[in-house]
Amino acid sequence: MAERQTGRKAGTGRPTMKDVGALAGVSVMTVSRALSMPDRVSPETLSKVQRAVLQTGYVPDQNAGALSSKRSRIVALSLPTLANVNFADLAEGISEVLLPAGYQPLIGHSGHSLEKEEELVRIMLARRPDAFVLVGTAHSRETSRMLHASGITVIETWEQTDNPIDLCIGFSNRRAGEVAAEHLASLGHLRLAAIGGSLDADLKDYRGEQRLRGFQEATRRLGLPTPLIIRQAQVPIRHGQGADSMARLLREHPEVSAVFAISDTMAFGALMECHRQGVAVPGRMSLLGFGDFDIAAQCVPGLSTIAVAPREMGRIIGERILRRMDGAETSGHEIEPVLVLRESTGANTGS
Template sequence: MQDVARAAGVSTITVSRVLRTPEKVKAATRARVVAAVRELGYVPDQGAGALSSRESRLVAALVSTLSGSIFASTVDGLAQSLREAGHQLLLGTTEYSSATEEALVATALSRRPDGIVLTSGDHTTAARSMLAGAGIPVVEVWELPEDPVDMAVGFSNQEAGRAMTRHLHATGRRRIGFVGGGRQAGRGGGRPAAGGGAADGDRRGRLRRRGYEAALAELGLGAPRVVPEPADGSMVERGARDLAALLECWPDTDAVFCSSDSAALGAVSEARRRGIAVPDRLAIAGFGDFEFAGELGLGLTTVSIPGRAIGAEAGRMLLARKSGEPVETPILDLGFTIVRRATA
């Protein structure tokens, strides 16, 4: 910073002001400092700045997975919201493991983040203890946990599963199956996580399956049609293999609700390989409203989630809490929409 100050003919305090609050420095002075920064290739030491200001301007986001596009819009909305406030995103993936999340929480907190965003509502006891004791804002997204660590923004996965099953029923389907996820802990879905017993695996898929099962019971449609041991592999592969296994058990199935659009892609592909007409013989619905699900892609009936808005709201809530502002709705439900297209 002293080198920049000498090159620009200003004090180090002025350089600091240009870097932190440029709007408070005269345009001509600011231009000289910016030119010197570029010429010298100066990069501010954010670590030292964090120690002196107790503010890292980093926010850690621990995402269940980066495969597929399920969380992409949420991460984009969060990153944009933070960038506008001069913060950057530190990203990690838990791969649906609460034990991995626990380790990443410890690593993230060692970087002194100004806040943490989590896409899972399942945490080990140790992870919850670290998060509660960190003294920073925490936002859980994509779920509305009954006992959030701090704040939450998302929607009800269970209600979404119920609503889609009811939609399939409203189109005349009576033999409805569930495909592509929602495996139960201890049944191929991962072992109990160390340090707290939280179940590994796709919790959101389990909640959607729970909503599907609730709707079947409410509508009097009989027992759930779910393969006992879901397939491994990518979600597309699981969708294809789970549909094949489901049709082996219940060949008269006339509709399937898939836990994600990726699983639905696999199911649609498997149906075509078998010569099954979609939707005449078999209706297929997904979850997420991914780009390929639209009219120019699969034309997939699906549950649309306001992913970008979830990320943006999470950023807003986190920054408000960090600034000491009240968050009027610490648990925010942004809802979902059933989008009816050609497959159902």
């Protein structure tokens, strides 16, 4: 009853540094040091504290620590969606580097919408992250403002840009489109097409559009006719959209012999549509995807695609963040899209 004298706020009941200190016979500050800078306390003290920690089942309160030290050790991560292996791999790559270093990734998804991204950024900034990673370089005015004002390390990824908010670690989507066009052209294909790209301005796959643009420009540069673009994708991209686009292409544009899909997801759907219609791949139709999702390697025929190594990208991002946290300067980084050749692309056999 007479347990607490002043009794303004009741504690949570969980052990604190004070409890550990009391049990070990040292001050809270010594406990703090024992836990975060073990080499700054004497060996005997250290073991006393460690024993007390085990005995009490003490788990430090990082929120309190963050408030006091002004370093939350949280890294915010805004993805378009989790339900895409590439983004999931990116997030796992980042986590694998950050977690062992004592940083906690905070993952959110914006559903490809700039508005939702803004909302997400606002919410996440309230957790006072030490760094912020965003997929993409297109943001709302307010998003950019908030990120700038926060003064923390900001990393934009999955793209390249000339004027990043802070740091940019990604690949050129335009370049990916160029690689696609160059490959298909080198196989002797004359009439190229691309599938992907949204008509709905609100839910736009910004990066997919850049790949399309790169594809178009390179095709033109190579002296081939302007490629057809079948735009009927929506984010999130689903296989069905690839199937629909391929069906339309086969029906309306029989002269096309090679197709670049802005995502392996669409490419797979397109491939299945070819199967359904008995269209030989790559005999009658060459098919090139993007992303190197795991299905690309396993479907029959194996899907030629363009890989961007998301997990490795994640690790690079993690490392750069850690370097920044140690006070070192860091620059951006560009990753080169790599053509992965499987069976779905082959020489043009048409007349």
